[in-house]
Amino acid sequence: MFSSSSSSSCFLFLNGVVVSSPPETPPISVFLQNHPGAYTTTRTHSNASLILFWDRHLLRLAQSTSIIAQSKPGFFYHPQTAAAAATISSWDALIRPLVTQSLQSGLPIVCKERSEEEIVITTLVSGDSRPSSDGLDVYVHFGAYAPIGFVGRESGARLAVVGPGREIANAKFSEWVRVRKGLEKLRPPSVTELLLSNDGDRILEGSITNFFVVCSRDVNEALGDLNEPRSSFPFEVQTAPVSGGVLPGVIRQLILEVCSSLGIPLREVAPSWANRELWKEAFVTSSLRLVQHVEKVQAPSSWESLQSKTWKEVSWVEKQFEGPGPITTEIQKELTQRACAEGYPLNSFL
Numbered sequence: 001m002f003s004s005s006s007s008s009s010c011f012l013f014l015n016g017v018v019v020s021s022p023p024e025t026p027p028i029s030v031f032l033q034n035h036p037g038a039y040t041t042t043r044t045h046s047n048a049s050l051i052l053f054w055d056r057h058l059l060r061l062a063q064s065t066s067i068i069a070q071s072k073p074g075f076f077y078h079p080q081t082a083a084a085a086a087t088i089s090s091w092d093a094l095i096r097p098l099v100t101q102s103l104q105s106g107l108p109i110v111c112k113e114r115s116e117e118e119i120v121i122t123t124l125v126s127g128d129s130r131p132s133s134d135g136l137d138v139y140v141h142f143g144a145y146a147p148i149g150f151v152g153r154e155s156g157a158r159l160a161v162v163g164p165g166r167e168i169a170n171a172k173f174s175e176w177v178r179v180r181k182g183l184e185k186l187r188p189p190s191v192t193e194l195l196l197s198n199d200g201d202r203i204l205e206g207s208i209t210n211f212f213v214v215c216s217r218d219v220n221e222a223l224g225d226l227n228e229p230r231s232s233f234p235f236e237v238q239t240a241p242v243s244g245g246v247l248p249g250v251i252r253q254l255i256l257e258v259c260s261s262l263g264i265p266l267r268e269v270a271p272s273w274a275n276r277e278l279w280k281e282a283f284v285t286s287s288l289r290l291v292q293h294v295e296k297v298q299a300p301s302s303w304e305s306l307q308s309k310t311w312k313e314v315s316w317v318e319k320q321f322e323g324p325g326p327i328t329t330e331i332q333k334e335l336t337q338r339a340c341a342e343g344y345p346l347n348s349f350l
């Protein structure tokens with residue numbers, strides 16, 4: 001996951017001022033465990049010339065902060081700060097200048113230290129713990145990411161369904177990083193990512209990804225509306241709706257837009273494990289790896305007392321896929337084009 005972001009190459013900035021440099025800066029996973037806050041992670045691409053979907057990340061960060069300010073007031077540690085936070089109407093206007101300051105201070109240094117790798121940029125917003133201040137603490141953490149290319153050169157994801165789903169799933173909140181560690185005992189060693197479900201059937205999302213399947217449609221239903229372009233396609237892409245308790249991932253949203261523009265049928269419904277015979281392809285999305293095809297999904301044969309078990313005590317049922325399928329590949333290609341078209345020029349911060 002974040003393993004490529006070793007502590008030796010990380011920098012941390014707070015409101016535009018350097019907090020720590022290599023080798024003192026912790027890797028991002030450790031930083032997130034120790035800092036409660038709303039956060040977002042993206043990275044550069046094309047030899048660190050563009051930042052992936054930067055604007056969308058900042059907007060989602062403001063959205064997550066707003067949701068947490070309302071649903072978890074204790075997050076803004078001091079009561080005075082919490083009260084002030086409740087009256088804020090545009091988090092984006094508050095957060096953006098502070099992030100920009102950190103990028104302007106940090107990126108020239110990070111770029112000088114960089115060799116061939118890309119830069120992972122994590123921005124975290126937390127309440128200011130100083131009682132007399134009404135400010136925000138906006139951290140920017142820089143790490144390194146060894147690029148593996150966008151399309152085709154990746155190995156598939158191997159997934160295991162566990163549960164339950166996240167609390168306040170619609171916000172990206174670092175507390176989840178700690179909860180996620182508790183699920184690790186259910187992860188078989190060969191599995192690269194955990195999928196979350198509340199009932200063992202309806203799959204919501206991955207622990208750090210959104211989950212999609214390409215599912216065969218009922219043939220009669222598909223033939224019903226021949227007038228729509230491509231509606232006679234005998235499949236649809238499925239992913240759980242945000243209202244069902246999943247993270248509104250930046251790449252997830254882009255997949256919805258890409259499918260719409262390519263005329264690929266998509267329905268926001270949690271993929272059902274019971275219908276896995278109909279799944280032709282599957283993929284997961286994240287801001288670091290964009291679209292990764294799925295090689296295998298496994299789920300417990302019984303959902304009973306799963307929480308008290310370890311992966312060895314669970315008996316698993318498996319579903320295999322053969323390489324990246326044609327729909328996944330088509331979506332992946334279109335997304336790569338958008339990544340370049342919507343990339344934010346890094347040199348605007350230098």
Ligand SMILES: *[C@@H]1O[C@H](CO)[C@@H](O)[C@H](O)[C@H]1NC(C)=O
Pocket residue numbers: 047115116
């Ligand atoms: C990538 O950027 C670095 C620094 O800007 C440069 O030295 C290097 O030649 C570039 N690599 C490629 C493959 O363009």
